[in-house]
Amino acid sequence: MTLFEVASMVGHGLAAVQAAVPDPAFVTGEAPVRPDQVARGLHFLNAAYTAVWVILAAYLLLISTRQRRLERQMQRLRQRLGLDGPSAPDRSSGR
Amino acid sequence: MLQRLPLALAAIALPLALRQAFLVAPAEQKMGVVQRIFYFHVPSAMMAFLGVGLCAVLSALYLWRRDRRLDVAAEAAAELGVLFCTIVLITGPLWARPVWGVYWTGEVRLTSTLILWLLFVGYLLLRGQAGADRDATARFAAIVAIVGALDVPIIYKSVEWWRGLHPKVLKVSGGGGLDPAMGRSLLVCSLAFLLLFAALFLERLRLGRLALEVSALEDRAARIEEGGGAHA
Numbered sequence: 001m002t003l004f005e006v007a008s009m010v011g012h013g014l015a016a017v018q019a020a021v022p023d024p025a026f027v028t029g030e031a032p033v034r035p036d037q038v039a040r041g042l043h044f045l046n047a048a049y050t051a052v053w054v055i056l057a058a059y060l061l062l063i064s065t066r067q068r069r070l071e072r073q074m075q076r077l078r079q080r081l082g083l084d085g086p087s088a089p090d091r092s093s094g095r
Numbered sequence: 096m097l098q099r100l101p102l103a104l105a106a107i108a109l110p111l112a113l114r115q116a117f118l119v120a121p122a123e124q125k126m127g128v129v130q131r132i133f134y135f136h137v138p139s140a141m142m143a144f145l146g147v148g149l150c151a152v153l154s155a156l157y158l159w160r161r162d163r164r165l166d167v168a169a170e171a172a173a174e175l176g177v178l179f180c181t182i183v184l185i186t187g188p189l190w191a192r193p194v195w196g197v198y199w200t201g202e203v204r205l206t207s208t209l210i211l212w213l214l215f216v217g218y219l220l221l222r223g224q225a226g227a228d229r230d231a232t233a234r235f236a237a238i239v240a241i242v243g244a245l246d247v248p249i250i251y252k253s254v255e256w257w258r259g260l261h262p263k264v265l266k267v268s269g270g271g272g273l274d275p276a277m278g279r280s281l282l283v284c285s286l287a288f289l290l291l292f293a294a295l296f297l298e299r300l301r302l303g304r305l306a307l308e309v310s311a312l313e314d315r316a317a318r319i320e321e322g323g324g325a326h327a
Contacts, residue, residue, distance in 0.1 A: 026124075026125075026130060026262065026274065027125055027274075028121040028122065028123065028124065028274045028276065037127060038127060040193055041128040041129035041193055042128055042129075044132070044193050045129050047189050048132045048135070048190065049113075049132075049135065051182070052135050052139070052182055052186065055178065055182055055185070056178075059295070063295075063299060066302055067301075067305065070302065070305045070309055071305070073309050074305065077309065077313060077316055078312065080316055081315060081316055081319065
């Protein structure tokens with residue numbers, strides 16, 4: 001076997017690999033599945049989407065709680081420092 | 096009112112994304128209905144990468160400029176990165192169980208995503224443990240964020256570099272790709288998640304700035320009290 005033949009075989013092999021149409025990630029179309037499989041799929045789908053909403057709602061709640069706490073803390077500090085006008089307590093009296 | 100506009104837009108976009116995922120996107124033949132988890136799972140992963148990437152960029156800028164506002168923004172981005180990564184790590188196993196037969200495997204993409212989550216949870220815990228030297232903590236956290244973000248390209252490229260169970264959603268040299276209708280649905284869901292990310296980031300940024308103001312006032316109060324104590 002000549003060097004040219006070997007190179008040609010390698011070239012053909014590489015071309016065949018490149019030309020192979022790879023599988024797509026997903027195949028569209030209605031699946032011929034059993035009702036129990038559909039119910040099982042719905043169960044996991046439901047759990048996943050519920051988890052998304054619960055996590056997002058919990059995070060929003062966490063943010064709003066932290067915001068309220070910081071606002072209260074800020075108000076107290078401003079009063080302590082006499083930055084909130086006439087209602088501010090006398091600083092010399094301590095905390 | 097204008098401050099809450101991004102959140103309101105996200106609240107409109109998310110039901111549209113749900114409609115796209117459940118009513119518009121075509122059914123998948125092999126996996127059936129459970130494949131629809133994909134429309135929230137993948138955008139969540141994108142937003143997790145965005146959060147982590149943004150955190151790394153802001154951290155690098157903080158190390159350069161030493162502006163505390165950049166540090167606050169980096170922390171906000173990291174928190175959102177963790178939030179969306181948590182969604183990925185919960186929806187992923189719920190999709191995997193009926194399709195792969197297991198909730199979790201030692202696949203590279205799963206493991207590297209878990210590592211990313213652990214790294215950034217660690218980052219947030221580190222921020223929460225900030226002692227007296229806030230600048231030193233911020234500098235250390237910035238380095239952790241930059242190093243942690245290096246995991247993102249590993250997660251992204253893992254399906255190409257190592258053969259795994261994850262489908263190749265984006266067209267890569269080894270195959271993959273999406274049906275155009277599925278691609279459109281994914282795009283709509285990704286845009287909705289981007290809006291949500293922007294809205295949450297602005298809210299979290301506002302919270303961070305408020306914390307910065309409180310911290311400045313606390314310092315001022317402490318200085319005044321120290322001065323008062325010295326006089327007494």
